[in-house]
Amino acid sequence: GGLSSLIATLGMNFLLRGLIQIINEGKSMALTSLSDSWAYTIFSSQLLGIPVQIFWAIGFVVLSAMLYNRHRFGAQVRVVGDNPDSAQQMGIDVKRVRVKVFVFVGIGAAIAGTFSVMINFTWWPTAGDGYLLPVLASVFVGGTPTWGGIGTVVGGAIGAVTVSFIQTGVVAAGLSGFYVQFFNGLIIILSLLGHKWNQARYR
DSSP states (O other): OOSOHHHHHHHHHHHHHHHHHHHHTTOOEEOGGGGGSHHHHHHHOEETTEEHHHHHHHHHHHHHHHHHHHSHHHHHHHHHHHOHHHHHHTTOOHHHHHHHHHHHHHHHHHHHHHHHHHHHTEEOTTTTGGGHHHHHHHHHHTTOOTTOSOOOHHHHHHHHHHHHHHHHHHHHTTOOHHHHHHHHHHHHHHHHHHHHHHHHHTO
């Protein structure tokens, strides 16, 4: 019960990724046969000239925001994130809420992974390895500190778009890929310092 959700998630991430590569022996898998399937139409086609992934992303953000802001589950998530002990005293099943959050986030990650596979028509056991820092940066830029309790779904989405634009700008400026990692780390540190300063200011 006292384990940090972030640390537990990172640990399980590395464990499962390592296990997959051991079982798969690091081999990729071509999925070109999916180009004519219904899955391609749903996950990787275009609608009105716009990649369908954009509509999926907007829909997922809207659904998440509604759950977080207008549903009892969202209220429970905020209370548990802010103070698990107080949530327990209020009669909220903290473990149950956390499991539900992990399941919901897992579904979102599965959808994102499907997009990646359908876009490239190839599955790699190392796919997504480079997203760890950008995801953390997106969350922190979006206004969610490591200690939880505050933050919004829309803020997280804006953070993701911001980090994506920064990465694109680094590449467009002709800088090497090493600078992308540098800026991701810088964004995380500055965001955490900003959250700490903000927390101290309102005490």
